[in-house]
Amino acid sequence: MTVNTIESEIEVPVIDISGYLQNDKTQTKDIVAAVRSACKYPGFFQITGHSVSADLRAQTLQSLQDFFGLPQDVKMQVHRTKSECFTGYEIVGEQKVGTGGDQKEGFMIGPEPFPGTSLEVANQWPEESVCPGLKGTFMQYYNEVRQLSKYMFRLLALSLDLEETYFDKFVASRDYQAMSMCKAHRYPPTTKEMADKTRGIGAHTDWGALTLLLQDEVGGLEVYYEPKDKWYPVKYVPDAYVVNIGDMMERWTNNRYKSTRHRVNSPVSGNYRYSIGLFNEGLLDQMLECIPTCLAEGEEPLHKPIKVETHLRACYEATY
Ligand SMILES: O=C(O)CCC(=O)C(=O)O
Numbered sequence: 121m122t123v124n125t126i127e128s129e130i131e132v133p134v135i136d137i138s139g140y141l142q143n144d145k146t147q148t149k150d151i152v153a154a155v156r157s158a159c160k161y162p163g164f165f166q167i168t169g170h171s172v173s174a175d176l177r178a179q180t181l182q183s184l185q186d187f188f189g190l191p192q193d194v195k196m197q198v199h200r201t202k203s204e205c206f207t208g209y210e211i212v213g214e215q216k217v218g219t220g221g222d223q224k225e226g227f228m229i230g231p232e233p234f235p236g237t238s239l240e241v242a243n244q245w246p247e248e249s250v251c252p253g254l255k256g257t258f259m260q261y262y263n264e265v266r267q268l269s270k271y272m273f274r275l276l277a278l279s280l281d282l283e284e285t286y287f288d289k290f291v292a293s294r295d296y297q298a299m300s301m302c303k304a305h306r307y308p309p310t311t312k313e314m315a316d317k318t319r320g321i322g323a324h325t326d327w328g329a330l331t332l333l334l335q336d337e338v339g340g341l342e343v344y345y346e347p348k349d350k351w352y353p354v355k356y357v358p359d360a361y362v363v364n365i366g367d368m369m370e371r372w373t374n375n376r377y378k379s380t381r382h383r384v385n386s387p388v389s390g391n392y393r394y395s396i397g398l399f400n401e402g403l404l405d406q407m408l409e410c411i412p413t414c415l416a417e418g419e420e421p422l423h424k425p426i427k428v429e430t431h432l433r434a435c436y437e438a439t440y
Pocket residue numbers: 305321326333335341382383384394395396397
């Protein structure tokens with residue numbers, strides 16, 4: 121197992137998880153220790169040696185480029201407001217995570233069938249003839265990254281001295297009932313002057329428990345380092361997923377694991393930037409309360425128990 125550290129004041133370690141996936145007990149111990157340390161601080165790390173093939177990643181990015189390249193009126197036919205689950209397309213500036221509208225377009229899908237709805241399928245897709253292969257490729261990608269999430273949650277469980285399958289219910293129970301949303305972004309290029317005034321996505325923490333993000337080589341993702349009030353890049357590492365702790369996991373662990381603020385700067389390179397996030401948001405009716413191993417004797421939980429649905433509704437309402 122290798123743990124490489126990217127040089128900067130904030131260390132976003134790169135952890136090769138292949139030993140864990142191959143069931144190597146000795147390597148797993150080191151991987152778990154590296155994951156534990158990264159989750160405590162800075163709440164961000166990158167993983168290599170995972171199970172999602174380079175071909176699938178490339179094909180998915182290509183299909184999404186094709187989708188975002190469609191005429192605006194075609195994309196608007198699958199606009200998010202047409203779905204009761206808010207899946208589908210969103211225009212530049214529609215989401216306001218920071219101040220002002222975020223300078224990115226989005227396309228979000230969820231599980232099929234979708235939890236909490238009578239609809240068989242809540243995802244919205246353009247006609248196959250309009251964007252051939254998008255649905256098949258993006259759904260395959262979704263399913264494979266979701267499977268990878270399950271293993272990441274197992275590593276997290278081990279890192280918290282819990283049963284390895286502790287989070288299985290949250291991440292993958294009742295087949296596809298857990299809310300894992302996959303959202304692709306396209307960030308339009310901007311000028312240097314404008315890049316100081318606007319953001320691809322404003323400073324925020326993620327709402328779910330754990331995010332797995334694929335970013336392309338354009339770069340722009342930054343994490344906040346509070347002691348110095350500074351932002352540091354999460355550099356592009358070929359083949360890696362960026363993994364970060366979200367608000368739910370911070371609550372769950374009584375703030376032992378950190379949901380760190382991050383943002384994306386718009387590209388000034390002249391190229392669009394693409395990324396795909398898988399947000400693990402759990403079962404809507406599940407209660408989030410302090411995990412027993414995260415409470416020392418005499419320590420009080422910092423957060424009141426909250427239902428996943430209540431937490432998520434508040435987050436969506438605050439930013440759209
Ligand atoms: O595009 C990225 O690199 C990050 C996007 C992000 O932070 C988010 O969607 O929550």
